[in-house]
Amino acid sequence: MTSRDDETSTAGPDGAAPVPAIEAIEGADPAVTAADLGLATPAESGEEPLPGSGGPPAHIDATPTPIVLRNLHRWARLSYRAEKRYYRRLERPVRPTPERLLASAFPSLKRAVFIIGAARSGTTFLGDCFGHVPEISYHHEPPATKAAGRYVYEGLWSERRSRFFFRSVYAWLLRLELDGHLRFCEKTPTNALLVPFLARAFPDAQFVHIIRDGRDAAASHYKQPWLRLDQATSGKREPGGYLHGPWAPWWVEKERVREFETTSDAHRMIWSWRRYTEAAIRDGRPLGPSRYHELRYESLVTDPRTEGTRILDFLGITDPASREVFLTACDRASEGSMGSWKRTFSPAEQRQVVADSAELLRSLGYGD
Numbered sequence: 001m002t003s004r005d006d007e008t009s010t011a012g013p014d015g016a017a018p019v020p021a022i023e024a025i026e027g028a029d030p031a032v033t034a035a036d037l038g039l040a041t042p043a044e045s046g047e048e049p050l051p052g053s054g055g056p057p058a059h060i061d062a063t064p065t066p067i068v069l070r071n072l073h074r075w076a077r078l079s080y081r082a083e084k085r086y087y088r089r090l091e092r093p094v095r096p097t098p099e100r101l102l103a104s105a106f107p108s109l110k111r112a113v114f115i116i117g118a119a120r121s122g123t124t125f126l127g128d129c130f131g132h133v134p135e136i137s138y139h140h141e142p143p144a145t146k147a148a149g150r151y152v153y154e155g156l157w158s159e160r161r162s163r164f165f166f167r168s169v170y171a172w173l174l175r176l177e178l179d180g181h182l183r184f185c186e187k188t189p190t191n192a193l194l195v196p197f198l199a200r201a202f203p204d205a206q207f208v209h210i211i212r213d214g215r216d217a218a219a220s221h222y223k224q225p226w227l228r229l230d231q232a233t234s235g236k237r238e239p240g241g242y243l244h245g246p247w248a249p250w251w252v253e254k255e256r257v258r259e260f261e262t263t264s265d266a267h268r269m270i271w272s273w274r275r276y277t278e279a280a281i282r283d284g285r286p287l288g289p290s291r292y293h294e295l296r297y298e299s300l301v302t303d304p305r306t307e308g309t310r311i312l313d314f315l316g317i318t319d320p321a322s323r324e325v326f327l328t329a330c331d332r333a334s335e336g337s338m339g340s341w342k343r344t345f346s347p348a349e350q351r352q353v354v355a356d357s358a359e360l361l362r363s364l365g366y367g368d
Contacts, residue, residue, distance in 0.1 A: 056247060060233055064250075065241025067147055067165075075144040078239055079169065083176055086140040090131040092177075100178040107171045107180030112205040113315065114198055115187035116284070118276035120220035121212035122297040127187040129308070129329035133322050137179035139186040144169045146240035149190045150250035152197050163201040190240075192276040193251050195283035199291070207287065208311060209280050212297035213366045214357050215341035215350075218269035222344060227268045251275050266349035267356060274357045277364075289314075298338060304330035 056062045067075060113136065117123045124140070131138035145166055151157040157165070174180050191198060198205060225231045231244040242249060246268060248257040252275070260268060284292040293314040300307045308330035312323050345353060354361070361367060 056243075056245070057233060060235060060243070060245075062243045062245075062247045064150060064243070065147065065237065067144070067151065075147065078143040079173070080176070082141070082143055082239060083139060083173055087177055090128075090138070092131075094178055096178055100181060102180075104175045104178045104180030107174035107184075109167060109170055109174075109184055109202060110204060111183055112170070112202045113183060113185035114191055114202075114205060114207045115185065115210070116192040116195065116207055116280050117189060117210040118192065118212070118214070118217050118273040118280075119189045119226075120217045120224070121189075121273070122210045122300065123187045123189055125333065126208070126210055126300070127185075129326055130185050132325050132329045133317065134325070135183055135317060135319070135322055136185045137174055137177060137182040139170075139173050139184070141188045141239065142169060142173060142186060143239040143241075145186075146188050146190060149188070149194055149240070152194055153250055159197070159200070162197060166198075166201055189276060190251070192280035195280060195287075199283075199287055205291070206315060207280075207284050207292045208314070209284050209292065209294045210297055210300070211277060211281075211294065211364060213338075213341070214270055214273040214277065214361055214364075215345075215353055215366065216297075216337060216339065217273045218266065218353055219341040219344035220337065221269040221272060222265060227272065228265050264349065264352060266345055267352050270353040270356045274360055278360060300330065301333040301335045301338070304333045 065071075113130070115123050115127050115130065117126075127138055127140055130136050148157075148162070148165055148169075152162045170184050170186070173186075174182070174184055192209070195207060199207075221227070225234070225236070225244050226238060226242075227246060227249075228244070229246050232246055234244050236244045238244065246261050246265075248260045252260045252271075260271065263271075281294075284294070293311065295307050295311065305327050308327045309323075312326060317323060317326070341350065341353065
């Protein structure tokens with residue numbers, strides 16, 4: 001299961017000067033620290049001291065690339081490139097028939113589908129499966145709306161402005177592919193933190209939440225550059241404009257920024273899983289079974305046809321050919337990554353990962 005946030009840039013925001021940013025694990029102690037577990041601190045490991053009080057080095061601007069009028073063309077270009085790159089992988093023909101042209105002039109966003117889940121939880125694999133269903137137009141992490149997530153989460157935009165932006169971007173994506181007659185579907189992990197907003201902006205949307213053992217998700221995340229200490233001075237950014245490295249993203253608790261930026265990589269990864277998963281469960285389940293469907297990654301990879309059938313029934317996809325296409329795609333799931341956290345993390349890191357999220361892991365049945 002790979003996430004492909006691999007487009008990077010060393011430029012600052014907008015390529016210009018910095019712009020101000022408008023389990024049955026008993027006895028686990030959630031307050032345990034890296035030092036308590038014998039993990040090396042940055043100073044002890046020879047790394048450049050991290051910012052607990054001073055932020056990133058002076059030559060690194062950690063401000064997320066903003067969305068402002070003068071750089072809307074940049075976001076459009078990034079989103080267009082990402083769209084074409086991922087849509088091309090689906091090998092779906094774009095035939096400009098009169099019917100498709102007419103429908104795409106006024107695309108429908110009715111019954112949109114949002115795939116949500118923590119990073120490295122199988123959202124990319126599940127999205128690729130959706131991408132083969134003829135009734136669905138699937139879009140992988142549009143950079144423009146990914147960047148807009150923090151504006152919604154932090155209340156920097158009004159509800160009206162946020163709704164207009166998201167709906168405009170999604171309608172534009174449907175037009176690009178002449179898919180105005182299909183159900184819109186997208187996956188962006190940070191949407192797990194925006195469920196209340198998305199549920200209001202798209203009143204008949206459905207949410208598919210895939211949950212993976214947080215320890216395995218953290219182990220997979222650990223192998224990516226996005227939150228790693230060794231990327232602290234790389235200056236690279238992922239497509240949504242967020243700087244690689246240990247710098248606290250917008251979803252980190254404000255009072256715990258220093259802790260997040262100075263803890264171990266392993267801790268940051270499970271921290272991410274916990275924040276995303278808690279938010280999606282808290283805000284998704286109250287929507288009810290007609291709008292919110294929850295599945296486990298482990299069930300999908302061990303019994304893909306059963307889990308795939310449940311998803312299809314939830315979405316109301318009844319065409320036999322479409323169902324078989326989706327189920328065949330699900331059959332590609334592999335069990336190989338289950339339990340990878342035990343091979344990836346040191347004993348001390350394993351204890352820290354468990355300590356951070358013991359209660360949530362236990363409540364979800366991940367306690368072995």
